[in-house]
Amino acid sequence: MGRVLNGKIVRIGSSSAAWGDTTLAARQLVEKGKLDYLVGDYLAEVTMALLARARVKAPEGGFVPDWLASVKPVLTDIKRQGIRLVTNSGGMNPGACRDAFLVAAAEAGLDFKVAVVTGDDLSGQAAEIACAAPAEMFSGAPLPERFASVNAYLGATPIAQALSDGADVVITGRVVDSAMVLGPLIHEFGWQVEDYDRLAAGSLAGHVIECGAQATGGLFTDWEEVAGGWHDMGFPIVECAADGSFVVTKPAETGGLVSVGTVAEQIVYEIGDPRAYRLPDVTCDFSEVRLEQLDVDRVLVRNAKGRAPGSDYKVCGTYLDGFRLMTTYMIAGWRAADKGRRTADALIRRTGAIMAARGFSPYREVSVECIGAEDTYGAARRDFEAREVIVKIGLRHDDPKALEIFAREFAHPGVAMAQGLTGVLHGRPKPTPVLRVHSFLWPKARVPVEIEVDGEARRATIADGGASNDLPPDAPPPAPLRGARTVTVPLRALAWGRSGDKGNHANIGIIARRSEFYPYLCEQVTAERVGGFFAHYLEGEVRRYLLPGFNALNFLLEDVLGGGGTASLRYDPQAKTYAQMLLDLPVEVPAAWLEPRGPLSGWQP
Structure with missing residues (x-):
């Protein structure tokens, strides 16, 4: 070493x-x-x-x-x-x-x-923060009336x-x-x-x-x-x-x-x-x-x-925004996904009518996904008939008592609707609070950081931080060499991937397995193609960043997670699956790469 x-x-x-x-x-x-x-x-x-x-x-x-x-x-x-x-x-x-x-x-x-x-706990500065009323730094949303927690990083x-x-x-x-x-x-x-x-x-x-x-x-x-x-x-x-x-x-x-x-x-x-x-x-x-x-x-x-x-800290505040209810069940047999969706729709309509009769407002948001039928893939979904699916139902409402109506009716489809429904393992689902995130910047000078050792506390010395200058634009990405003939392979043949969340945004990193693959990734794995792949979820822009030091691309998909975290009704509210799904994206490469001694020789889908 x-x-x-x-x-x-x-x-x-x-x-x-x-x-x-x-x-x-x-x-x-x-x-x-x-x-x-x-x-x-x-x-x-x-x-x-x-x-x-x-x-x-x-x-x-x-x-x-x-x-x-x-x-x-x-x-x-x-x-x-x-x-x-x-x-x-x-x-x-x-x-x-x-x-x-x-x-x-x-x-x-x-x-x-x-x-x-x-x-880090800024709850003692609630009045001061309310007076400043900092908007959410990513979405521009106004400051909520009250925080459940508010902490500086x-x-x-x-x-x-x-x-x-x-x-x-x-x-x-x-x-x-x-x-x-x-x-x-x-x-x-x-x-x-x-x-x-x-x-x-x-x-x-x-x-x-x-x-x-x-x-x-x-x-x-x-x-x-x-x-x-x-x-x-x-x-x-x-x-x-x-x-x-x-x-x-x-x-x-x-x-x-x-x-x-x-x-x-x-x-x-x-x-x-x-x-x-x-x-x-x-x-x-x-x-x-x-x-x-x-x-x-x-x-x-x-x-x-x-x-x-x-000179600022990023601050994360959380606040209550109603309640949600999430549940799943399995359904099997011929046209399982169709049965699952129809069952979920009927149950939502039934409970919505009961809610209305009892004076409750409609659901604020409804989400149904058939996991196993590739609902999460949108237009990239394969054309096949799943014989077993997990049906996920997500509901949001301001009043937990309205959601309790759904919980009481949840077992009804098992005896009154489609055959093949099972897997209700945890009894009646329960409403839970929806906690949203409100992030903003707050001056370091207004955050008193202390260190306490053996009962003695002292103020930590924190530098102001100075101005952070933005860098110039990225250099142009490398251009691929063009051969006489190309073939199509999935992106996973050329790259590794990892994804996760940033609030309501998704982050997808794509890394070339070999340096000679990188120009082809830069050319073909564009922000536009990534946005199209997730068009069924995407509400904002897609930004692409280059990391040429280790032949990688990084994508930020804005407003794609249905609120993100506990604010989302999605089965994947944190984009944990996004990179693995994107690795199916078709990419054209030189046909010679698949020949003996080529970099993709012996590659199997």
Whole structure:
């Protein structure tokens, strides 16, 4: 490794992608990872609203208990090895999370210096925010009357300062996920607030491992290469150098795969514009990042660039917007999809009439999808007759009592409509609150960030951030070489893909498997074709971005998720399936590529 990463190396492992991930990864990384730091990521937008509600019910609640459950069994080894812990599991109550940790440590006869980072919760500034009335930064929607939660995305600086104060453990509320890796690197290497290229590189290291096993083969397009190790997935480790370069790896003798493909898929995951990935500490440019396979399960990442982050924090507010009800059932046999749709329509009409008779307004929104009949593919749906489908019904209404009418009538089709209906496994569906997201910018100077260690609190020093200048337009994409004859193959023959959500927007990253494929992707996988593929859902624009450093394209599909998250009635409200669907897109390539010794020789659909 000396010839690749010179000097001091800091090893950081990530044990969690989200609340609900396995609690066993911490043990794997502590016992096999030879770590300096172990980080745990647990928060998402709607999670904050749920934790705010939990704190109202119980003053000692409001944090994610999974982190403590994961590290508690290995606290003795963590202390013995000197591994330092950083987590955002503090959620809406970092102090209570700290107290619970200290109780667990005391029970084990161990002593840790624990720091808590606060200031992200802006509920105390509700009046000031209402007066400023910031519109939603993506949709332009007006400020809601009341928030269920409102939190600024803090950066890495207070984490670094807490570590410099001697903390063994740093517990935060809402921070950008990558900050949990960047903070330790700032502390270890002494990076300054204007070392933008290094800050961008450290942020990229955090971005790569923030989703746990997604960087080590989890969700990989070529899933068959990884499936043999799914039962014991290795969790990611980054080995970081002072110049910002890092190697992605995992513990030996664990499942998974660390390759250029798996790392590239994670880099494009939910980044929007790769040349303007805005974080509190730096605006990142990942477009010219270089990836190199050094050895089995070892990928070198370098060449991230950065510039000033700007003087505002992004703030995420959540608010209640009525209620929804979601349910599914299976139906089988001849013309299963037709039966399923007709059954759903009849049930919705029936309950709508009952609602009207009882004085309720109509449903605000209705969504029916037959999963198995390719309803989610729109015009790209294949022409075939499914013999079994899952029928999903989604309904929205302002009054949960109206939705309860549907819940009481839900079993009626099983005895009064089409034969072959089954699979009602969970009884009557229940209405649940719809939590929407309202994102806006708020001056850093108006967000008092504090670090508390051993009962003493101090104000964190946060740089203003300066002006973030936009980059010039992308250079023209490379043009493909034209041969005498072409053939059509699906995009998956040429590329890997990964998709996810950004509120009501979808992010689809496409990465060429080989550099010679990239010009053909640039030419044929256009914003227009991607928009046409998802035309049945798309309500906004499609923007395409180039990442020539590792031969990738990134697409942002605006207003395509029916509200996104819990605000959506879709079976896939977070665009998790979009890349895999898009990989069926037909692409023309030279026929010679499929001949012996060609780059697609032996390719099979």
